[in-house]
Amino acid sequence: MQNRIQELEEIARQIRIDILTMIYKAGDGHPGASLSVTDLITALYFEVMNIDPANPQKPDRDRFILSKGHACPALYAALARRGFFSRDELPGLRSLNSMLQGHPDMNKTPGIDSTSGSLGNGISIGLGMVLAARLTGYDYYTYVITGDGELQEGVVWEAATAAAKYKAGRLIVLVDNNGLQSSGPVEEVSGLYPILPKWEAFGWHCQEIDGHSFEQILPALQKARDCTDRPSLILAHTVKGCGVPFMIGDNSWHKRVPTAEEYQQAMRILGGPCS
Amino acid sequence: MTALGNTRLAFIETLIELAEQDPKTVLVCADSVLVVKGKEFARRFPDRFIDVGIAEQNAVNCAAGLAACGLVPYVATYAGFLTMRACEQVRTFVAYPGLNVKLIGANGGISAGEREGVTHQFFEDLGILRTIPGITVVVPADDIQVRQAARALHKLRGPAYLRIGSGRDPRADCQDIPFELGKIRILAEYGKDVVLFTNGFVVNRALQAAERLAREGIRAVVADVHTLKPLDVHGIVSLLKQTGAAVTVEDHNIIGGLGSAVAECSAEECPVPVKRVGLPDCYPRSGTPEALLDYYHIGINDIVEAARAVVRKKKT
Numbered sequence: 001m002q003n004r005i006q007e008l009e010e011i012a013r014q015i016r017i018d019i020l021t022m023i024y025k026a027g028d029g030h031p032g033a034s035l036s037v038t039d040l041i042t043a044l045y046f047e048v049m050n051i052d053p054a055n056p057q058k059p060d061r062d063r064f065i066l067s068k069g070h071a072c073p074a075l076y077a078a079l080a081r082r083g084f085f086s087r088d089e090l091p092g093l094r095s096l097n098s099m100l101q102g103h104p105d106m107n108k109t110p111g112i113d114s115t116s117g118s119l120g121n122g123i124s125i126g127l128g129m130v131l132a133a134r135l136t137g138y139d140y141y142t143y144v145i146t147g148d149g150e151l152q153e154g155v156v157w158e159a160a161t162a163a164a165k166y167k168a169g170r171l172i173v174l175v176d177n178n179g180l181q182s183s184g185p186v187e188e189v190s191g192l193y194p195i196l197p198k199w200e201a202f203g204w205h206c207q208e209i210d211g212h213s214f215e216q217i218l219p220a221l222q223k224a225r226d227c228t229d230r231p232s233l234i235l236a237h238t239v240k241g242c243g244v245p246f247m248i249g250d251n252s253w254h255k256r257v258p259t260a261e262e263y264q265q266a267m268r269i270l271g272g273p274c275s
Numbered sequence: 276m277t278a279l280g281n282t283r284l285a286f287i288e289t290l291i292e293l294a295e296q297d298p299k300t301v302l303v304c305a306d307s308v309l310v311v312k313g314k315e316f317a318r319r320f321p322d323r324f325i326d327v328g329i330a331e332q333n334a335v336n337c338a339a340g341l342a343a344c345g346l347v348p349y350v351a352t353y354a355g356f357l358t359m360r361a362c363e364q365v366r367t368f369v370a371y372p373g374l375n376v377k378l379i380g381a382n383g384g385i386s387a388g389e390r391e392g393v394t395h396q397f398f399e400d401l402g403i404l405r406t407i408p409g410i411t412v413v414v415p416a417d418d419i420q421v422r423q424a425a426r427a428l429h430k431l432r433g434p435a436y437l438r439i440g441s442g443r444d445p446r447a448d449c450q451d452i453p454f455e456l457g458k459i460r461i462l463a464e465y466g467k468d469v470v471l472f473t474n475g476f477v478v479n480r481a482l483q484a485a486e487r488l489a490r491e492g493i494r495a496v497v498a499d500v501h502t503l504k505p506l507d508v509h510g511i512v513s514l515l516k517q518t519g520a521a522v523t524v525e526d527h528n529i530i531g532g533l534g535s536a537v538a539e540c541s542a543e544e545c546p547v548p549v550k551r552v553g554l555p556d557c558y559p560r561s562g563t564p565e566a567l568l569d570y571y572h573i574g575i576n577d578i579v580e581a582a583r584a585v586v587r588k589k590k591t
């Protein structure tokens with residue numbers, strides 16, 4: 001177990017290098033959120049999910065929806081490292097002939113189960129996928145990563161009530177609770193907090209973890225998987241810009257491209273190539 | 276007195292027939308099961324009936340999730356709540372990925388508003404959907420065409436919108452004329468002085484207007500443009516060329532729907548005098564269907580007058 005956790009930490013480190021390299025080379029993208037979801041995505045794609053890069057459409061695969069689609073550099077890096085497509089695609093991010101759109105596109109990129117990026121919609125699409133599993137006789141899980149700011153969208157709560165009604169076990173929502181949104185701290189922008197009691201009141205199975213600790217992420221995902229009679233939510237406390245100290249606490253990194261100097265500094269910290 | 280059909284019942288009876296043949300057929304409602312007469316469907320196929328409550332955005336997204344996993348969901352509720360409240364979900368999560376979701380919009384037009392007033396009268400749905408790439412939009416003339424359209428749309432793999440009415444919807448009495456998705460139908464042809472393009476629950480009015488025009492010597496051809504998207508540009512332009520004058524007749528805002536579509540065709544391919552009969556870009560009010568249509572200038576007199584005007588214009 002300890003070895004495996006070290007392996008996952010190493011994969012996450014490489015993904016963080018890929019994220020910043022993609023954004024630096026593309027000259028566009030959202031580094032802060034990509035870095036905050038990296039460990040959650042690493043756990044799902046390298047440890048938990050039943051997927052097959054050689055057969056990305058296999059019907060019984062687990063589904064994943066990145067509701068906060070702007071964090072897609074993390075997902076693209078994970079998919080490439082997992083073998084869904086070549087890592088040579090990564091620098092094409094957001095460019096005209098690339099398979100890697102500015103936000104996830106299920107028809108352009110192998111391994112993407114749902115188009116996303118318009119905030120708030122992932123949970124309800126995930127609910128549809130869970131209901132589809134019942135009708136098609138599969139027992140796959142559907143994972144959704146949503147931001148905390150994104151929970152301000154009304155459709156999130158429409159999905160919360162409907163998933164409770166349908167006792168949608170196998171729907172597992174991870175909240176990337178990094179505390180920041182585009183215009184500032186979530187607690188200043190809205191009256192969203194506290195988050196967990198709201199979902200508990202809606203009848204969801206709820207857990208709270210450190211979203212950068214594989215020691216906590218993996219058991220929480222296992223507990224969520226074991227709870228098949230109601231939907232699960234994992235409130236994962238994360239840090240926007242995690243892994244790159246000079247990005248932490250500076251929300252300009254929500255959407256910002258590192259300068260050459262900043263990029264090299266980040267690579268020195270992460271142990272990546274400096275050019 | 277025009278005979279009435281029930282487009283809501285026609286839809287659900289056809290859906291039950293489709294569900295019997297195709298186990299992938301699912302009905303998704305937003306507390307709209309009574310609106311679309313879906314009780315019998317829910318009784319027959321309880322597993323394939325999903326009601327997410329009064330939450331149209333969630334209904335459309337759930338349908339997207341179902342379709343992404345190979346099912347064929349029909350989201351059925353009021354036209355405006357689908358196309359306005361859940362507009363972005365329709366665009367981004369259904370039409371953009373090209374998912375096989377069918378959207379069924381009730382109370383299409385001012386006449387189908389069940390006397391509820393503006394909140395339940397939907398005269399923008401077609402204009403909104405026409406600007407969204409990749410979605411098929413069908414506006415049936417009556418309950419009989421709803422059945423034909425629903426069967427055709429089920430065979431089509433991809434997103435589609437089908438407009439239905441209040442359940443007391445005038446019959447167009449043109450069931451003998453074959454229906455083909457994406458192709459206009461000629462419903463009546465007195466001559467080639469003017470073409471009346473029409474669709475929806477006012478087709479009967481266009482037919483009556485054509486009859487009256489014939490009595491005064493203006494010979495019209497009446498074309499049913501049931502598929503508003505993709506538009507049968509070839510068929511429309513051909514009639515524009517043959518007649519040299521056109522009137523559009525629809526239960527929708529004159530902006531964005533059939534009138535706009537025909538005017539766009541005419542402007543680009545065959546400029547001729549065109550007049551649009553429809554809701555003149557204003558908010559209607561409560562009232563009985565026939566009285567409303569007359570009050571808001573979608574009366575038989577309005578169609579006749581518009582036809583006279585374009586024919587006059589053509590001659591000068």
